[in-house]
Amino acid sequence: MLTKRIIPCLDIKNGRTVKGVNFVGLRDAGDPVELAKQYAAKGADELVFLDISATLEQRKTMHNMVLKVAEHINIPFTVGGGISSIEDVDDLLHCGADKVSINSSAVKRPQLINELSNKFGNQCIVVAIDAKQIEDEWFVHLAGGSIPTNLRLFDWAKEVEQRGAGEILFTSMNNDGTKHGFANKALAKLSEMVNIPVIASGGAGSVQHFIDAFKNGNADAALAASVFHFGEIEISDLKHELRKQNIEVRL
């Protein structure tokens, strides 16, 4: 049976992890390679590295980081942040990234999804969608959720699938950072609508939230940051609990 995936997400700036990471027994919490190794050892199924660098110089540092991660990590990983061209993707895949995630650049120029998918195959193109529920409608937001658009979440999800996305990473802005659980209703609708895997993101605060995302939200994978970084949830404990609930996981 195909298992549900648990994916820790690391924010990277200038080749270092940012936002607090509080791991017992980690010599250098800022070193993405060391953190990635720990997560791989603890049973993470994949990793996502989100580049939040502002300058071109910092982006070059990112390439070195990707190379180092590929050298030391034996599970798949995705790199996202600031990717807007075939060249960007080519560089990252050559450094050893397995997948790339695009977000704002796809909204600005949807044809980019077709181009990337034709060139590299849809299996390595993740389209990340940040959306906020305003009254009864979900609207896509850009630039980390700060810029609203008129695009509706479900229309956009269908379009990115048709254009060749291999996966959708859906972050609910309403849930992100709340630790009150994932946006399961929207997730379930998304998962029903598209025929590609959907990764849930935003809102993880407890083991039960992951159970709900898989059982009620029908997510194929769940992504989280702080609950893992601060050791609030241990990945191995989480997976044992999921299995107890008859959710297939890799142990």
Place this chain on the structure above:
Amino acid sequence: MNTVIINYGAGNIKSLEFAFKRLGVETILSNDTEIIKTADNIIFPGVGEASSAMKMLKTNKLDTLIPQLKQPVLGICLGMQLLCNYTEEGNTNGLGIFDVNVKRFSNKVKVPHIGWNTIKNLKSDLFKSINENEYMYLVHSYYAEKCYEAISTSDYEFEYASALKHNNFYGVQFHPEKSSTAGEQLLKNFLEL
């Protein structure tokens, strides 16, 4: 020992090189006929689209070389599929090593099949010290049908061949280079065949 990764412009070669490096093995990346012929064992990778990958093989005259190889050859993912008779992807004829066709999963399941799935019905020394129902990482939209040359099967929509063997040729649909310690064991086993 001399391990060559066939370089024909397809796929994420870096991860494979690094996976062998973690095992202490330096690989040679080449599309040179002589270098490939004299290797002790050969990795035939592939990520991307079948018809364009086959074109690149032909450009490098590797389509005639590969079937003649006598040393252990391991096709990975699209590499495995190109060693089959035929694939529906791009309506492409393969190299015909494995006597099986490659088809697309239907829309009854999510495609691509992405993530960790179990392998079972393990046969061959390629799986030495690897348990039945071990997890491997897969990313693919096309599959080889279950057949007499299958040395492992997996379930997605139905049971299909997740690994194949014919004489010195081996093929795996999953990515051992991304499959944690079980994948490392498989690569180690391959080098010891």
